[in-house]
Amino acid sequence: YKCAKAAWPYFRKQKYGRLISTASAAGLFGSFGQCNYSAAKLSQVGFTETLAKEGFKYNILCNVIAPIAASRMTATVMPPEVLDNLKPEWVVPLVACLVHSSNTDETGSIFEVGGGHMAKLRWERAKGALLRADDSFTPGALLKKWSNVSDFSQPEYPSGVANFMELLEQAQKLPANPPEEPIQYNGKVALITGGGAGLGRIYCLQFAKYGAKVVVNDLMDPEPVVQEIQKMGGQATGVKASAEEGEKVIEAAIKAFGRVDIIVNNAGILRDKAFNNMDDKMFQQVLDVHLRGTYKITKAAWPYMLKQKYGRIVNTTSTSGIYGNFGQANYAAAKCGILGFSRALAREGAKYNIYVNTIAPNAGTNMTRTIMPEEMVQAFKPDYVAPIVLALCSDKVPEPATGRLFETGSGWAGETRWQRSGGAQFPVDVKLEPEHVKQQWKKLLNFNDGRADNPSDPSAGTEKIMANMENRSGKKGAKGGDGDYLAKIEQAKNAKADGTDFSYTERDVILYNLGVGAKRTDLPLVFENDDRFMVLPTFGVIPTFNAVAPFSMADIVPNFSPMMLLHGEQYLEIRSFPIPTEATTTSYPKLVEVVDKGNAGLVVTGSTTKDKKSGKELFYNESTVFIRGSGGFGGPKKGGDRGAATRVYKP
DSSP: OHHHHHHHHHHHHHTOEEEEEEOOHHHHHOOTTOHHHHHHHHHHHHHHHHHHHHHGGGTEEEEEEEEOOOOTTGGGTSOHHHHTTOOGGGTHHHHHHHHSTTOOSOOSOEEEEETTEEEEEEEEEOOOEEOOSSTTOOHHHHHHTHHHHTOOSSOBOOSSOOOHHHHHHHHHTSOOOOOOOOOOOTTOEEEEETTTSHHHHHHHHHHHHTTOEEEEEESSOOHHHHHHHHHTTOOEEEEESOTTOHHHHHHHHHHHHSOOOEEEEOOOOOOOOOGGGOOHHHHHHHHIIIIIHHHHHHHHHHHHHHHHTOEEEEEEOOHHHHHOOTTOHHHHHHHHHHHHHHHHHHHHHGGGTEEEEEEEEOOOOTTGGGTSOHHHHHHSOGGGTHHHHHHHTSSOSOSSOSSOEEEEETTEEEEEEEEEOOOEEOOTTSOOOHHHHHHTHHHHHOSSSSOOBOOOSHHHHHHHHHHGGGOOTTSOOTTOSSSOHHHHHHHHHHOOOOOEEEEEOHHHHHHHHHHTTOOTTOHHHHOTTSTTOOOOGGGGGGGGTTOOOSSOHHHHSTTOOGGGEEEEEEEEEEOSSSOOSSEEEEEEEEEEEEEEOSSEEEEEEEEEEEETTTOOEEEEEEEEEEEETOOOSSOOSSOOOOGGGTOOOOO
């Protein structure tokens, strides 16, 4: 913000500016253990999309990159052999294209880049579920149509808010909604921030109606809403405090009801101004109330939710955050930051039965009254947003029930997710220049060539970058070189590997055991001096990961691309038990078989792992990979009998 703010007047005066903000995969998808980083990085998206809208008429183009590159920061979390192929030089050519004067229209865009791979991301909005906007529009009625909420069969690719006036008109023409799926919150305690008016008040009343005990938090007087609930026969208590006083709010909830099960972070303010006229105070105020307030409330409640192994959290973003909005750089940054925070928190909470989702509501409230005509405020009743909030806080949302983003209002609710272009890939053994990127620019931006996908987690966000590590200029082309594949497959089957070493220590064993779910109380798995200290058998797949095969995939199937490779079955034999708790091993990969599936190839690789010192066999692995677009070479249509590896085992 500070750098952009200082430069903005000069950009406007000279009618020229190019701005690049840096996000990350952790921000785009949420990353375990990085709630702070994820929030900060995704906030760059909303902030930059807003600047793109404001700056375009002044020839100021603003874009976001999510790079993966070797740096002092990534050196702490990536192995050296990976970092060697993730040099910053692979990021700079894309940035050069975006900031060059020849770029006259690419703005408000998001790119992932690194290791010779580049792709564009955009928002994809589901058709969603539309229900009649009246008293029959309940959480249960929405749950009955939940499959429509995430129906991407007719998606939109928006740059702003949905047409809620049109949706409302359509909703009002529908018949009454079907009988609701019954839900109850008896025994549950629901905390609503900003609960004294607007959306928050409706949330409070609705939770009380369905049996929850309600904590009404508001900086203004929460008592009128508390009294409304009590007159309904419900239980409620008020906490007059800012959401930034999270500890105070949660302490009051625990004192009143002994627990907290549901949190709806709804408190907010607006301080709208064109970026050129916005001051630091206005920017910080909005970040404090929205983003920091959401963090403080959630942070204070988290230990209680962990202890009770239950929690439902709904955080509030905005279409201004998702798509950016003129005059709301502060609000967009805060709201998109909340989405990044929520996605990371969803990953941390899932195993403790704590679900975290995010909504972007469209409703007429006192806050939106400052930017909406009064007739629209009346048409967009908060009552038509509450159903999805209560549905998400129930135990009836189908899996995956956490980490998702929904837009809602006027009787409509739809999921929003990322779509990623197939992008452009460049050989990692050839220096990449901006001119190379420009040559592939149309391909990089193409979402309609059948290669687009919908990444949803950090690994999906980086898999194409990691896969491109095998893309080298010296490899044979798509036709597989000279000669027939069947002959090359036979040659590859007879090839012998030199063997690849892998060493591990007791420390590595402990880290592996912890990584697959061991707890600190499982001493045989986490304490090397325990008499029963052991390696979990599944560790046997690890030594083969970096083993060098005596053949090239590009030689044995046509049109090979690492982008098209999917890992299928994995077979493991333990050939020596107990497994050594530290050793140096040597793995010898071999080609087992290649199956022609018509539109794809199926490659099975076996690998024998031996103790280097004794020569004793420890493990045997068979790994099956499915390679799209690599069939039709005349090979066998069915795989052979590989003994135990292909036997069907009944549970």
